[in-house]
Amino acid sequence: QTVVTQEPSFSVSPGGTVTLTCGLSSGSVSTGYYPSWYQQTPGQAPRTLIYGTNTRSSGVPDRFSGSILGHKAALTITGAQADDESDYFCMLYLGSGISVFGGGTKVTVL
Amino acid sequence: QVQLQESGPGLVKPSQTLSLTCTVSGGSIGSGGYYWSWIRQHPGKGLEWIGYIYYSGSTFYNPSLKSRLTLSVDTSKNQFSLKLSSVTAADTAVYYCASRRGSYYYFDYWGQGTLVTVSS
Numbered sequence: 001q002t003v004v005t006q007e008p009s010f011s012v013s014p015g016g017t018v019t020l021t022c023g024l025s026s027g028s029v030s031t032g033y034y035p036s037w038y039q040q041t042p043g044q045a046p047r048t049l050i051y052g053t054n055t056r057s058s059g060v061p062d063r064f065s066g067s068i069l070g071h072k073a074a075l076t077i078t079g080a081q082a083d084d085e086s087d088y089f090c091m092l093y094l095g096s097g098i099s100v101f102g103g104g105t106k107v108t109v110l
Numbered sequence: 111q112v113q114l115q116e117s118g119p120g121l122v123k124p125s126q127t128l129s130l131t132c133t134v135s136g137g138s139i140g141s142g143g144y145y146w147s148w149i150r151q152h153p154g155k156g157l158e159w160i161g162y163i164y165y166s167g168s169t170f171y172n173p174s175l176k177s178r179l180t181l182s183v184d185t186s187k188n189q190f191s192l193k194l195s196s197v198t199a200a201d202t203a204v205y206y207c208a209s210r211r212g213s214y215y216y217f218d219y220w221g222q223g224t225l226v227t228v229s230s
Contacts, residue, residue: 036216038157045206045223046157051216089157093215097170101149101157 002026004092006102012080012109020105021072022090028071033092035073037066040087040104049088050075077107085109112137114207114221122201122228128194132207132221133187140165140185145210147217148181148192150203158203162210163190197228 003025012018022035029035031053038046048057050066053073063078073092077084090102118130132146139146145162152158161171163181171179180193194201204225208217 034215038217045220046217048216048218048220051211051214051218057218091157091159091216097162098173099159099210099215101159104156 002094002100004090004100004102006088006090006105008103009106009108012077012084012107014080014082014109016080017076017078018080018107019069019074019076020088020090020107021069021074022092022102023072024092029068029073029092031068033073033094035066035068036091037064037073037075038089038091039084040089041085046089080107080109082109112209112219114209114219116205116207116221116224118224118226120225120227122197122226123230124198124228125196128197128201128226128228129191130205130207130224130226131189131191133189134209135188137209138185139183139188139190143212145170145212146183146190147208147210149206149208149217151206151223152200152203160192160205199228202226202228 005023035053037050040046054066065076067074087104089104113135115133122128147162148160150158163169163183169181178195183190204223206223207221209219
């Protein structure tokens, strides 16, 4: 069974930069997995940030960017703000109609 | 802009069938281009993709739920539905419906979610 891996947590200072990653239990993530990223605050539905590796969803600030770094997908927050404190989930399309979410990364801004 | 709204019982007894409906507004399910999706989130945990259905009725299910899962679509009502049979406490979760862009493999619009508790 394929597992999508994410760091459990990250801390970033206001104005700082943090890069979250999204990997596979076996193999490398490429654009062909169509990585997407979602932000979720407690009690709210997820908000779509990035799709197709690096395309920002409508209304998403440009301080959020997506990429492939090495063998993983990555979400970088540049100039972190207090309201970026959230859980971040990546999702990969594995083919044959199957999508899998990562376990999520809790980002603290302090 | 597409809006989605989940509805259904908030409490289901163990061994029974969990049934939820998602009503779509601001867009037509029958127009194609989207896969209509269900995702759930166990309390305090991550997201789990449940499955998708296309307006034609084609379905894709999470292999771990496939034996208990049925998705259906009613284009006349602009709704799609989920049925999960033989539920246990492990099926207690917030259930979200969402739209997945056909060729981009991501969820763009989400419902607000509905908590379903499995308990006697």
